[in-house]
Each structure stands twice: as C-alpha cells, then as structure tokens.
Amino acid sequence: MKTTLSAAVLLLAAAVTLAQTSVPRSAPPPTNPDGASVDAILNALYESVSHPDGAEPNWSRMRGIFLPVGMLIPPKRANEDMFTVLDVDQFRERVQKAQAAAKQKGEPFGFFEKEVARKLDCFGNVCQAFSTYEARKAQADEKPFVRGINSIQMLNDGQRWWVASVVWDTERPNNPIPAQYEKK
Numbered sequence: 001m002k003t004t005l006s007a008a009v010l011l012l013a014a015a016v017t018l019a020q021t022s023v024p025r026s027a028p029p030p031t032n033p034d035g036a037s038v039d040a041i042l043n044a045l046y047e048s049v050s051h052p053d054g055a056e057p058n059w060s061r062m063r064g065i066f067l068p069v070g071m072l073i074p075p076k077r078a079n080e081d082m083f084t085v086l087d088v089d090q091f092r093e094r095v096q097k098a099q100a101a102a103k104q105k106g107e108p109f110g111f112f113e114k115e116v117a118r119k120l121d122c123f124g125n126v127c128q129a130f131s132t133y134e135a136r137k138a139q140a141d142e143k144p145f146v147r148g149i150n151s152i153q154m155l156n157d158g159q160r161w162w163v164a165s166v167v168w169d170t171e172r173p174n175n176p177i178p179a180q181y182e183k184k
Helices: 002-020 038-049 059-065 088-105
Strands: 066-073 112-123 126-136 146-156 161-170
Touching: 038 059, 038 112, 038 126, 038 146, 038 161, 059 066, 059 088, 066 088
Parallel strands: 066 161
Antiparallel strands: 112 126, 126 146, 146 161
16 A cells, blocks of 8 residues: 555656646747737748648748747638647658649649737736637739638747747638628
C-alpha cells in the first residue's frame, strides 16, 4: 500500500511539474511586427495562407504567428468520423497533397483568402475573432469560390499576440453565413 501511495504521489508531482512547464518557442522573437496587434496578426494570418498558382503559403510566416502548439481545425469531411486537428506543419502537408493532386489533374491551385467582416471579443490577454472570409483561386477572380467563417483564438504573452487556434467552416446551401457576420 505504501509503495502504491508513494508511486501515486510521485506521479502526481511529475504531472504537476510537466503541466507547469512552458512550451519552448520556435517562433520569431517578440519584436516580430506580425504580433504587434490583433489587426496585425489577423492580417498576417490571411497573407501567410494566400498564394498564387505554382507557389505555396508562407509557411515560415505562419509558424511565426502561431503558438508552437497552435492548432488548425478544418471542417469535418464527409468520410471522417472526427475533426482533424493539425499543427502548422501538418497543415502544410495537407495543402501540399491537395496541391499535388490539383497539379496532376491539370487544375490551378492558387488561393487568395481575405477577411470581409469581423466580430471581435477581447478580455485581458485573450481575443476571439469570428472572421468572415472569401477565397478566390486568383486575385483577379470576380467571385469567390468559397466563403466561410474562421473562429480565431489569440493570446497576448505581454509582449506580442499569438494565434492559438483557427477553427473554420464553409458556407453551404444548408449552412449560410448568418447576417450578423456578413460584410458591413
């Protein structure tokens, strides 16, 4: 009994110590202007993911705005049982696979996403944005090929803003964008 209790106390102490350990940063230092404000980090997010056909998103910039444990959670696909939770590198792999598949079919794979409306709620060092977006395959495209809402959670560490997670969904006939999140 004593051994079991001692082992349990030791495990509890180890768990508490690990829970308090900060995650080392692999991102740029706090002077990075992308983290200077909520507006700056949201602009950087949209700019980093946008790219012309034949190019890729700016992965190093994207890594520089996300917490090292930051998450991207795309809409659940019909053939998936659960949501997919990705870090920036896993998201890169997913985009590269889609880009390769499009290239194999001879289809263009440009992606230009821009924010068209925002509802922002902040408290202290935490902000949550419901950011309505439109995406085009080329900047000159008149109409977007997809619209949706990004739910973006951001944290300020006292020196700069970081993206903690982005969860999004797309507009569909049975899932229209609500009026309060449309362009104003």
